[in-house]
Amino acid sequence: MFGMSVFQSVLERLKSEEDIESAPAEATRVATPYAPAFDNTFAAESARSAAFGAVERAYLDASFVEPPPPPVMPNYLSRTTLADVAEELALVDGETQMTLAAKRRAFAALNHPDRLPAAFRANATVRMKLANMLIDEAAKQMRAINPAP
16 A cells, blocks of 8 residues: 555555455355356345335334324415405505515415415415406506506
């Protein structure tokens, strides 16, 4: 190792460790006329990992592991009428583009179907459609009253 670069000494050390590790594996190699030598250590490792996966599955399927409780729908998601959504948005005559956009974002943060469990997505979709319709109509009326220069 003296007189070698650091890289060469590391390569030599790795080679010597590889020779030591592969020595016992040589006894497990089987040569056939049809295929090169087959290393049985791979099969043993695969069997161990498969058994470990089976143990994990059995543990998770055990009766003492309780499934999480089903989600409970918040009360506001059951309010799916146009009047209910309009009341929650609290749109007024003096709205601006910025206030309408802020109300849309705040409403979507609580009601967007992608953010809720699958069981609540139908109600959330209805609520989002109504809110978007109301906000789009308010923006349209605002543009009609105050046309852009």
